[in-house]
Amino acid sequence: MATEASAITERYTRPAEADHTDLSITDSYLTQMLWRFLKPYRWQILGVLALMFAASGLTLLLPYLIRQAVDGPITSGDLSGLLPLGVVYVLAIFGIFGLQFGYVYWLQTIGQNALVNIRQDLFEHIIRQDLAYFHQTPVGKIVARMSNDIEALTELMSTSIIMVISNLITLGGIVIVMFLLNWRLAMVSLAIIPVMLGASLFFRVHIRGVASQFHRIIAAYQAFLNEHFNGMLVVQLFGQQRRVRDNFQTILDDYYNAHLGLRDMWMVYSAVLQILMTIGMALVLWGGGRGALAGWATLGTLIAFIDYVRRSFTPIQELSMQYAQIQTAFSAGERIARMLSVQPTVRPPAEPTSIEDFDQSIDFDSVSFSYKPDSPVLREINLHIEPGQRVAVVGATGAGKTTLVKLLARYYDVVEGAIRVGGVDVRDLATADLRRYVSVVPQDPYCFNGTIADNLRLFVEDVTGEQMREAAAITCADRFIDRLPGGYDFELLPGGANLSQGQRQLLALTRALIHSPESILVLDEATSSIDTETEALIQQGLERVLAERTSVIIAHRLSTVRDADRILVMRQGQIIEDGSHDELLAAGGVYASLYQRQFENPAAVIDELIA
Ligand SMILES: Nc1ncnc2c1ncn2[C@@H]1O[C@H](COP(=O)(O)OP(=O)(O)OP(=O)(O)O)[C@@H](O)[C@H]1O
């Protein structure tokens, strides 16, 4: 029977189950959503329904033919009269097979097409979301929506709904034909059906409970695997394997128990159905036998009824099975609908402004920002950066440097104030334009599965080998790429695991140079994991590139920032000093004392000094 999940399973389903929307999904909303995906196929669906009607009709004909044969040629001994009936019977069977093949084939095609459309829609919807969404939503959850849930939904659209309709048609047809043939015998034969429906309803509730429990356990299983495989390094470093194994075992036990619970439920249910069917059959024999003796039913009718009653059991069984599946699919549909209803807070402008002559200036106008209300991360930032200026930003960990960049690239919208590039508010620029104007090399760059060249090109075919080599020479990435087996064709492991952190940074830097030849360049500690010697070389290489562009360079090493036109020192979300290296030294403030101390101790980095 229904099992309770352990605390561990609960823990892993909690975050994965919470959706960041209060929207309650009504059945009509869900139906509308499903209809949106099925609508393009409505004529095909009608065609499928027509085939189904025909197949059900032919199925109903079979027992009737037997009755005709028994009451006609067989009773009268006229065997030649049997032949046409036999031929029709065989033809009907072939017809049924043909029709069934036709609609199953057609239906699967429709289902697969709808599946592709839903996946596409959901994927497009997800990649339109802002970064805040990805910070709040575990990747495992998105993957589960894109795989399991869509699968369940397709099952519903391609099979379940149609099976239900087909079964209802067959069941309804059987009842009508029975009443037309002999209403008295029909009453006796159908007496058991309400009892069967009642039993199915009873079990349905329980099976549904176990089925939703199942979903939670599978979600917990996935979340658990996701978390631990991602964090395997920590698990192994701290010798946590044993605890992790035990927790995994607990989730597996829950899974096992839920399976057994479901099995028990089905076993009892099918046993009950079996008994009821036997009783039903006994009723037909009893009633039909009496009818035949009393003369209100013929032998042929009795045989036909036995066949009809037998055929009516299958739809009932299937309907109750389908019910569990439809429940699963509906809850999957609900989760998908919820995901589809999330709207990004960072929205592209309705009427984007285009910049005629982009001059690479940057303005921050009284910008304030917080990720969560009441805990400000940036406070009243005012900043004007001239075109072509090279600006370095320094500050302790958590001072808000990366946040500054995220706002500039409009990963988030400012809470107060405005940010302009080339004189235009970033909120008024089309996303593609903004990406062209501002190019960010992030703190922890990501590498995709593929070769070094794929990662530099980002799979854009028209980037030439020439362009790649040129950019790699500037960033000094060529020095390590040339040493790799295969050079630019060297295959990266997922996430670039077979490169060092510094090598990944070099790739990201090269990638930025290739893809945005004329943009403002923002380097968020893009060279923090690269040794000082190589960094000095990169600085030289970048000199020419940076001379023509506005750049914002966040760095921890003072050696990196010394040559900037202007240095901003940040502390707790504010810019506390602003000026060139020499000016700041002369002013004798925080930067000056930092520099002095680092000069005495070259190995020190800024955050140790500034905090
Ligand atoms: N996604 C987020 N949600 C909530 N708070 C965040 C988020 N990202 C950063 N913060 C908070 O904002 C503050 C500034 O973070 P930010 O990443 O801008 O620091 P930083 O100066 O780049 O630090 P570092 O030198 O370590 O990279 C931190 O206190 C951090 O806790």
Ligand SMILES: [Mg+2]
């Ligand atoms: Mg940072």
